[in-house]
Amino acid sequence: MSWDETDMAILRVVQQDATLGAGAVGRAVGLSQPAVWRRLQRLREAGVIAGRRVDLDVEKLGFGVTVFLGVKLATKGRVSLEDFERACMSIPEVQTVQHVLGLYDYRLRVVARDLSDFERVLRRRIMTLPGVGNVEANVLLSEERRPGPI
Incomplete structure (x- = not known):
């Protein structure tokens, strides 16, 4: 169309x-x-409008830290990508899971109450996911909303 x-x-x-x-x-x-x-x-x-969503202010909800994680899988052949994605999405603090091309296999957007809360999520939940190898964290300092491509 x-x-x-x-x-x-x-x-x-x-x-x-x-x-x-x-x-x-x-x-x-x-x-x-x-x-x-x-x-x-x-x-x-036609599927152009796929749904509706509400943007919540995560800071006002008590989540003051947003971190982007680059995740490189250690054993791609032994862990299915779908299993990894499903495991990531079961973690409430993980907002998005993006399969990407480049240095890392996945990019995760993670919210936490503060840095110590993020460390807890990273150590106890993300690093224990099946197949996780290298992880790189980038803490979000500020974000500007940009209009979409339309």
């Missing part, structure tokens, strides 16, 4: 605030509510 400029405008609006109804989106892009509703349905059915 191809997407026109109106579809792209609708996607920009809902990307900023997925809670908006079709009427509010229509006012933002200059279309009627029914026209926007039909376009949103088409975008959902």
